[in-house]
Amino acid sequence: MEWSATSATKAYLETLQLCNNPSKLSESWKTTTREPGSNEFISALAAGMKSKLIVEIKSSVSPSTIALATAAKHTGARFVCILPETALNQVKKETKDSGLIDIVEFNTGDPTEILQHYEQVDFSLVDCKNDDYPKLLKMINVNPKRSIVVANNLEGDKEGFGIGGRHVTGMKDEVTVRSMKHPIGKGMEITTIGSEKRGILMKKKSTPRANKSKWIVKVDEVSVSADADDPLTAAADGNAGRYELCDTDLSFLGPPYGNISASNFICSPIWNTFVLRYFQREDNLMTIILSAVYTTGWVGIGFSRNGMMLGSSAMVGWFNKKGHARIKQYYLQGAHISQVIADKGELPLTNIPPVVALHGPMIYIAFQAKFEHRLGRQPIILAFGTRYPNHFHLSKHDDKTAVWFDFSQASFSGIDISQKKNHGILGIFGWGLFLPAGAMVARYLKHKDPLWYYLHAGIQFVGFILGLAAVVLGVQLYRSINADVPAHRGIGIFVLVLSILQIMAFFLRPNKDSKYRRYWNWYHHWFGRMALFFGALNVILGIQYGGAGDDWKIGYGFLLGLTLLVVILLEVFTCLRNRNKSDLPSNFQMNPSDMPSNFQMNPI
Known part of the structure; x- marks a missing residue:
């Protein structure tokens, strides 16, 4: 269910x-x-x-x-x-x-x-x-x-x-x-x-011990453009639902958070039961309060440069099994749990201690930060996990979302992750499937001349188009969400240059009897191998930096492993075929020029 x-x-x-x-x-x-x-x-x-x-x-x-x-x-x-x-x-x-x-x-x-x-x-x-x-x-x-x-x-x-x-x-x-x-x-x-x-x-008839585990309401994003009869839209429009969500008395948080009047806070239901309140002063000091339905685990809000979790700083709050409140800043250095570092981050927190509190079924995370500039449109990440942190090490999130939140207008819009997904799909199909397949055709089907040549050229051209489309989407991602990943972008540009050189090689291919053909072969073969290697490396980096799930890692790992297995098998078959050819006895022939000059054949 x-x-x-x-x-x-x-x-x-x-x-x-x-x-x-x-x-x-x-x-x-x-x-x-x-x-x-x-x-x-x-x-x-x-x-x-x-x-x-x-x-x-x-x-x-x-x-x-x-x-x-x-x-x-x-x-x-x-x-x-x-x-x-x-x-x-x-x-x-x-x-x-x-x-x-x-x-x-x-x-x-x-x-x-x-x-x-x-x-x-x-x-x-x-x-x-x-x-x-x-x-x-x-x-x-x-x-x-x-x-x-x-x-x-x-x-x-x-x-x-x-x-x-x-x-x-x-x-x-x-x-x-x-x-x-x-x-x-x-x-x-x-x-x-x-x-x-x-x-x-x-098991039946067993007497197990008690467990203090609980579970949390897991929610995913609902469009805020629903019709006026939808309760979520009604909550955002300021009716009774919003009154309950946004006009709650916050005095239980204590000073300074509880001293700020609810009317001074800008309040926005942002992700189903997640509600964001904030108060931004003229000196760029911002008081932020995040609330959400809570039963167990942790709840957090992150500030990102580009809408991605990697490189973002987050405030995370929870209550442990003994009911003790915990709140810390975390820096998301990498995708692995061990790279989520406690007590690190780039949020300019003030000396006012952050607070986490339970009020009814809601958890409240409150903190203050003084920014260099007044916040405007900012990528925000919201996430929760249903397992308790272990020695302040966060468990993997159960669900998350990323939105563009405009603090100047209290409006938000979803970050289009379809572009990132399509970018990855095109890259995997281009550099992980078609281009390696075209290279294998050229190496292992040479005996099928000229079929191998047309297959090789056609497959490589399709792979190049897919790879080029992936690069174009990557540029759009960089412009739309400032997806600044220097290593991934640099290798992508390098691979694109190599692939363009390979396309040029198709038009500059000399005849077989040309003295330049040997150099052309060296250039074509080694540039192609470099392009395939760095293309596969960049796909791996993209999956890592993009925070893709295990299904992406397993899928590309399977494709890469299958490709390597096919290459090994084809290499073995090629070696066996060449060995069998070399073991065949040649027909005995005598060259007339090798006969002695005084050798004569007597007629019968």
Whole structure:
């Protein structure tokens, strides 16, 4: 079951509008203890995992039904709400006023009996104010492939679903169970169950230890040019969703961050649940606050010269397993984890210590930097990882995005990574496939004259066109995102010059009986070999500097390895063929000039 970032984001923001608009809150909800962020949080979880069966067991009137109904609306799920008879009319009224009454199946009665009728539950929420909640948690028949169980209102020392993972009903095979009690409201435990090889690996009848691992809402980019009815656009337009996201009281951050009025901050929802706030003074001192939905791992914001991670400086914050806050600047020297260096970077931080804090389901990263010039259009990188840093060494990010953010206008646009991808594809096909293939034709098919010559010329011409197109895209990348990688650019220009010389050699090819033919062969062969070598080297550098994923490395590694294997086999076959030719006996002939002068043949 894959994660749907779009559904999670839309459910999150729509729940913000429905559950946090004072004009729509009933008196019963107003008197109910409000758990900051809990409703939109569970709505995003249920919608993001594309739940098909959602079950809620509640003991009183609360907005959680609206939150889960909103999630069911976006996933087409069946939503069952089990509640006391005394709360039925009020909950129905609130659900009807929110326009979600047709989505909810209400059931009243003994929850222990009703639960037996539902199997393979994808998402369940249990109100632990109910005295029978331990028994109810144990009875939930979860979907073993992937499901989430939320135990809400876990006050004091109450234990929830995932303590040791022993409350998994109907488990036949090994599954992974991860639980974490989250500091939202009076206590909320989130337990994920699935077949992923993370968390606690359990077998039936086992008694594993508790695990403090959690998971984070993974989101990807949604176009901000959606229509006005889209919740993300509504959030950016300043309605109730944006009010909740951008007008949060920041006093919990402490001075100086909490002393700045929310009205002074420029606030922009930038990447789904990521919200960027900043305040830029006349002396170019900028206060920056990044917030995002958080449950585990780390969250970071990077400042890049060209939109690429390599060479950028980032502020990264997290809470470790013991709940201790951590925030550091990192310098991304290379693509490998070991090259992400802590306490290094080029951000001109002030002497004011940076701060990281949790507020409801959101993490807040706040820091100050004094820049030489007033920031305008700047490449920004946003990323998160779901694993805790180990001795301040960051784990690999689970997701990231890069945008052009204009601090003067509070606007942003995505960085077009398709050009970078196309640049790499053209380079690999040109210098990694066609040109090596054309060179092999010339070396190993000479006995197929003149076929080899036309194949060689045609294939090399196609490879040259693809390589030239890659160079043109590289120039556009350099101009559009300032992709300044001197080594890669320099080798690319050198290889282009060599390839142009090879094209010129085609038109300057002397006849076979020309005395210059031998020098032409030397020039053509060695310049071609140099071009192939440096072309392959530049493809490797491009994959490295471009921060390409493992699929690119594996794909080109396979192509390069296959090419080398074919060359070795063809060399062996060529050597064997030449050896067989040299071992054949020549026909005996006598040259008349070698006969003695007095030799005469007598006629018969």
